[in-house]
Amino acid sequence: MNMTVILITLVLLAASSYYVGLKKSVSIQKSEKLHSAPIYHGSLIAIYSLIVSLLFISMWRLFENYLYPEFSLSKNLIFFLSLLVFLITALIVFLKIEKNFRAREKVENIIEIFLLICSTVAILITIGILLSVIFEATRFFSMVPITDFLFGTHWSPQIPIREDQVGSSGAFGAIPLFTGTFLIAFIAMIIAGPIGLMSAIYMSEYATKKTRDIIKPLTEILAGIPTVVYGFFAVIVVAPFIRSSGEYFGLNIASESALAAGLVMGIMIIPFVSSISDDVINAVPQNLKDGSLGVGATKSETIVKVIIPAALPGIIGGLLLAISRAIGETMIVVMAAGMSANLTANPLEAVTTVTVQILVLLVGDQEFDSPKTLAAFALGLVLFFMTLILNYVALNIVRKYREQYE
Amino acid sequence: MNNLKSRIAKEKRFKAYGIISITTALTLLTILFISIFSQGYTAFQETRIQLPVYFDQEILDPNKTNDWNKIKKANFNGLVKQSIRNLFPEVSGRSNKRKLYKIISSSAEYQIRNIVNNDLSIIGSKQNIWVLADDDVDMLIKGNINRNLPENERRIDDQELMWIEYLESENLIKKVFNKTLFTSGDSSESEQSGILVALLGSLYALLITLVLSFPIGIATAVYLEEFAPKDNKFVDFIEVNINNLAAVPSIIFGLLGLAIFLNFFEMPRSAPLVGGMVLSLMTLPRIIIPARAALKSVPPSIREGALGLGASNVQAVFNHVLPIATPGMLTGTIIGMAQALGESAPLLIIGMVAFIVDIPQGFTDPATTLPVQIFLWADTPERGFVERTAAVIMVLLIFLVLMNSLAIYLRKKFEKNIT
Numbered sequence: 025m026n027m028t029v030i031l032i033t034l035v036l037l038a039a040s041s042y043y044v045g046l047k048k049s050v051s052i053q054k055s056e057k058l059h060s061a062p063i064y065h066g067s068l069i070a071i072y073s074l075i076v077s078l079l080f081i082s083m084w085r086l087f088e089n090y091l092y093p094e095f096s097l098s099k100n101l102i103f104f105l106s107l108l109v110f111l112i113t114a115l116i117v118f119l120k121i122e123k124n125f126r127a128r129e130k131v132e133n134i135i136e137i138f139l140l141i142c143s144t145v146a147i148l149i150t151i152g153i154l155l156s157v158i159f160e161a162t163r164f165f166s167m168v169p170i171t172d173f174l175f176g177t178h179w180s181p182q183i184p185i186r187e188d189q190v191g192s193s194g195a196f197g198a199i200p201l202f203t204g205t206f207l208i209a210f211i212a213m214i215i216a217g218p219i220g221l222m223s224a225i226y227m228s229e230y231a232t233k234k235t236r237d238i239i240k241p242l243t244e245i246l247a248g249i250p251t252v253v254y255g256f257f258a259v260i261v262v263a264p265f266i267r268s269s270g271e272y273f274g275l276n277i278a279s280e281s282a283l284a285a286g287l288v289m290g291i292m293i294i295p296f297v298s299s300i301s302d303d304v305i306n307a308v309p310q311n312l313k314d315g316s317l318g319v320g321a322t323k324s325e326t327i328v329k330v331i332i333p334a335a336l337p338g339i340i341g342g343l344l345l346a347i348s349r350a351i352g353e354t355m356i357v358v359m360a361a362g363m364s365a366n367l368t369a370n371p372l373e374a375v376t377t378v379t380v381q382i383l384v385l386l387v388g389d390q391e392f393d394s395p396k397t398l399a400a401f402a403l404g405l406v407l408f409f410m411t412l413i414l415n416y417v418a419l420n421i422v423r424k425y426r427e428q429y430e
Numbered sequence: 431m432n433n434l435k436s437r438i439a440k441e442k443r444f445k446a447y448g449i450i451s452i453t454t455a456l457t458l459l460t461i462l463f464i465s466i467f468s469q470g471y472t473a474f475q476e477t478r479i480q481l482p483v484y485f486d487q488e489i490l491d492p493n494k495t496n497d498w499n500k501i502k503k504a505n506f507n508g509l510v511k512q513s514i515r516n517l518f519p520e521v522s523g524r525s526n527k528r529k530l531y532k533i534i535s536s537s538a539e540y541q542i543r544n545i546v547n548n549d550l551s552i553i554g555s556k557q558n559i560w561v562l563a564d565d566d567v568d569m570l571i572k573g574n575i576n577r578n579l580p581e582n583e584r585r586i587d588d589q590e591l592m593w594i595e596y597l598e599s600e601n602l603i604k605k606v607f608n609k610t611l612f613t614s615g616d617s618s619e620s621e622q623s624g625i626l627v628a629l630l631g632s633l634y635a636l637l638i639t640l641v642l643s644f645p646i647g648i649a650t651a652v653y654l655e656e657f658a659p660k661d662n663k664f665v666d667f668i669e670v671n672i673n674n675l676a677a678v679p680s681i682i683f684g685l686l687g688l689a690i691f692l693n694f695f696e697m698p699r700s701a702p703l704v705g706g707m708v709l710s711l712m713t714l715p716r717i718i719i720p721a722r723a724a725l726k727s728v729p730p731s732i733r734e735g736a737l738g739l740g741a742s743n744v745q746a747v748f749n750h751v752l753p754i755a756t757p758g759m760l761t762g763t764i765i766g767m768a769q770a771l772g773e774s775a776p777l778l779i780i781g782m783v784a785f786i787v788d789i790p791q792g793f794t795d796p797a798t799t800l801p802v803q804i805f806l807w808a809d810t811p812e813r814g815f816v817e818r819t820a821a822v823i824m825v826l827l828i829f830l831v832l833m834n835s836l837a838i839y840l841r842k843k844f845e846k847n848i849t
Contacts, residue, residue, distance in 0.1 A: 132744040136657055142649035146671040149711050153682060156689030219451045226448025243455055248830060250772025252801040253823050256808045261465045291458050322437055324444035352679025354775035359808060379681050386779050404685045415677040
């Protein structure tokens with residue numbers, strides 16, 4: 025007997041038991057006053073019996089192989105047993121229906137418990153991330169010492185098949201990846217920081233409401249474009265442009281460069297920076313601005329000397345959030361920055377990042393006993409904690425700042 | 431102290447910086463759209479060549495069996511080649527002929543096979559059939575290959591150009607709407623490749639995402655906003671978790687999918703089912719946070735009114751608060767789904783990045799998604815694929831625009847609700 029057939033049958037049974045409960049309570053209602061409305065009696069029968077029989081089925085599925093392996097073959101047995109469980113529970117609840125039966129409270133309790141269970145899913149996801157990343161990363165660190173990983177300067181994850189193979193030494197020094205990641209994030213912030221901040225200042229202090237209403241959604245379009253589209257833009261427009269302008273100045277620029285990836289990532293982050301700065305600047309109390317303007321400062325003087333200092337913690341928090349966004353971004357760098365792990369601060373060379381290497385190591389063949397595949401999880405662990413710390417610090421700064429002015 | 435003049439000048443400069451920043455951002459946005467549109471709009475047309483095909487009984491069905499199972503093994507490739515030769519009878523020599531065959535896509539053979547399969551009575555007759563042109567010819571016709579370049583710098587040599595110009599002068603070559611793009615899967619030949627696999631993959635994955643993350647997300651938001659006890663350590667812990675998950679890089683969710691869904695539960699690789707599950711983990715906080723904001727902005731008088739008339743807490747929430755908050759919660763959900771539609775990094779990790787020709791029939795068949803297809807094709811240097819990549823981006827952006835407009839419409843409705 026198919027699982028879906030069992031489920032459909034149970035749902036149909038639940039629907040009919042709802043009507044049975046409804047009928048009985050309606051007939052009681054004709055003569056006496058009920059505690060709960062008839063629909064609650066009906067729903068209680070349906071929900072209760074459904075839950076109990078589903079619990080029964082899942083318990084059976086969990087333990088059938090341990091307890092009664094000889095039964096596990098007959099799927100019909102579980103079908104009839106679950107129907108039996110359903111009908112017994114329905115009968116018990118049915119018999120309980122009378123004028124003082126508190127069906128509504130019971131239904132509401134079940135609803136609240138269901139909501140509580142749903143809200144614990146977020147915790148389960150975090151645990152899932154931690155378990156999967158930490159478990160595989162520990163296996164990796166048992167093969168490659170953690171100090172070699174964190175402080176090594178040579179990254180070449182291909183494991184040599186022959187002894188004398190050139191170019192693949194199986195070295196897992198992640199420093200070049202970290203420098204590459206921060207180099208690209210740095211370039212992105214050089215673009216996005218000033219542009220985002222200045223547009224936020226203009227929007228909140230100078231622009232009329234009308235221009236604000238037009239411009240703001242337009243800049244927010246930038247935030248809604250998928251990152252893979254930015255990656256394509258980097259490959260097809262920005263990288264060739266940088267290359268040809270480099271040739272014009274006599275520079276030889278690789279077709280995949282940190283500069284191209286960083287520039288495009290900067291464009292992506294502009295709306296992020298500007299919307300956070302906008303919130304933060306708007307939270308600065310009006311009396312601070314009025315005071316400054318009142319003693320004769322110009323608008324720009326007020327902004328530079330009063331509003332920005334007052335909003336500084338919030339702005340820094342926002343920039344930190346933007347950096348964490350840049351560090352975790354994958355598609356732009358994978359398409360535009362390249363795969364070669366160079367330890368360099370030169371933005372015109374190809375670099376690679378933590379996210380790119382995770383992807384490169386995991387796409388294609390995976391063997392879960394080789395350090396090459398497991399290294400991706402170690403990188404994931406580093407990435408997870410890096411962004412976690414950045415976010416924690418940033419959110420705390422922003423929250424403290426908000427409380428200051430509330 | 432600075433004098434007034436320089437202070438005013440400074441003020442003007444400062445204001446100009448602001449305007450420059452905004453125009454820079456908007457210019458970049460415009461360049462992005464223009465470059466994608468200009469690369470991609472030609473991909474919505476394909477080039478077809480009219481081929482006079484003689485469905486020769488000798489080649490197709492020499493024994494007059496009229497049995498498709500025998501006919502399908504016939505030499506359709508030879509039939510196509512013969513038809514091309516009929517078009518240009520003057521071409522001779524082995525290498526010249528081989529070059530001539532190349533102006534037509536290799537899919538012509540299958541197209542003609544299908545025609546015969548649909549109507550066996552066609553055998554023996556002569557028909558003019560529009561077959562797909564090769565991608566190089568396609569590029570030339572669309573103007574992506576410059577005819578005035580010296581011969582050794584373009585992908586079409588002078589002789590091929592001569593043939594094509596003959597076809598043009600006889601009106602035997604034309605551009606039509608590119609149906610192939612929307613009805614076929616991936617292919618190594620750009621003129622035969624399409625996005626149907628990616629479209630269906632995106633659809634299946636998003637359905638799974640919606641089914642999983644919408645109920646759980648809304649339930650969580652309702653619990654935290656309406657029922658959770660205040661100042662409870664456990665509730666605080668849930669909130670911290672949700673806020674952190676919203677900031678976790680998407681690729682980490684891919685690692686979770688790989689380690690838990692694929693390795694531990696042994697679910698199929700490359701399947702939209704797993705893709706949707708991974709996306710739903712990612713989308714969950716993005717649904718919860720705006721849904722809570724929507725619930726919070728419902729005026730407390732609504733709830734208090736219901737409670738005052740004797741409704742229970744659950745009744746007040748479900749019958750009075752939720753209906754008002756629904757458009758607001760849907761806005762957040764749609765935006766979350768739009769982000770999930772554009773996401774690709776975690777899907778690459780769980781193996782939804784593959785060369786898939788067959789149309790997926792269900793949630794567990796291997797498929798790609800639109801963003802992944804963009805990533806795959808962007809890697810291919812051929813001009814034909816560049817054009818198609820930009821076209822997929824345009825299709826993806828159209829979906830995103832539609833979803834976001836719906837979200838904006840619902841937000842307007844919500845704002846009307848609460849005021």
